Amino acid sequence: MHGMTKREFQITDEAKIRQILDSAKVLHLGLAVDNEPYVVPMNYGYRLEEGKLTLYLHSAVQGKKLEMIRANSRVFFEMDCDRMPFEGKVPCQYGLVYSSIMGRGTACIVEDVEEKKQAMSLLMKTQTGKDFSFEDRLVSIVSVIRIDVTEYTAKHRPLPEKLR
Numbered sequence: 001m002h003g004m005t006k007r008e009f010q011i012t013d014e015a016k017i018r019q020i021l022d023s024a025k026v027l028h029l030g031l032a033v034d035n036e037p038y039v040v041p042m043n044y045g046y047r048l049e050e051g052k053l054t055l056y057l058h059s060a061v062q063g064k065k066l067e068m069i070r071a072n073s074r075v076f077f078e079m080d081c082d083r084m085p086f087e088g089k090v091p092c093q094y095g096l097v098y099s100s101i102m103g104r105g106t107a108c109i110v111e112d113v114e115e116k117k118q119a120m121s122l123l124m125k126t127q128t129g130k131d132f133s134f135e136d137r138l139v140s141i142v143s144v145i146r147i148d149v150t151e152y153t154a155k156h157r158p159l160p161e162k163l164r
């Protein structure tokens with residue numbers, strides 16, 4: 001992936017990356033088929049083990065994003081949190097504090113019932129902080145998408161020093 005221009009804003013600390021993954025709640029999933037880009041906001045669950053990030057999404061069993069994933073499994077995503085606008089004397093001094101993660105990976109539609117149940121539990125844990133378990137019947141009526149993330153970067157834009 002192209003290096004970050006403002007390197008001083010890059011986050012590599014895993015605890016901080018987890019904070020963003022726990023807080024953002026919504027990711028923007030970028031797909032592309034036949035030179036047609038498509039971005040769709042979605043809730044997610046995540047697993048971060050030994051630096052490997054896996055994302056799980058759930059959706060209805062049909063729709064445009066599923067058709068696009070079947071046609072091209074390469075995806076990009078963005079998620080962000082901690083948004084706080086700040087002001088300045090002139091327009092170019094205005095800005096936004098934020099934390100964000102962007103990355104790429106390969107998406108697949110999960111068919112295995114046990115993995116679907118685990119994915120839904122992870123999704124609920126990320127979204128609500130609570131533990132839920134799922135029955136076969138419940139996961140049979142949703143599609144679960146797994147994104148095996150191959151590369152990602154995290155960034156935090158802080159409040160400018162003179163405003164702290």
Ligand SMILES: Cc1cc2nc3c(=O)[nH]c(=O)nc-3n(C[C@H](O)[C@H](O)[C@H](O)COP(=O)(O)OP(=O)(O)OC[C@H]3O[C@@H](n4cnc5c(N)ncnc54)[C@H](O)[C@@H]3O)c2cc1C
Binds near residue numbers: 060
């Ligand atoms: C904050 C947020 C969280 C969401 N979380 C989830 C989630 O976890 N799972 C999930 O399945 N869906 C979620 N949605 C809804 C999701 O964004 C899509 O609307 C839905 O998944 C259908 O996508 P699709 O590609 O199957 O579109 P289709 O139903 O096939 O519709 C295709 C067309 O409808 C229009 N369209 C689709 N979605 C939207 C939209 N959100 N806003 C405006 N126009 C749209 C577009 O023009 C698109 O080309 C969320 C939406 C928001 C805003």
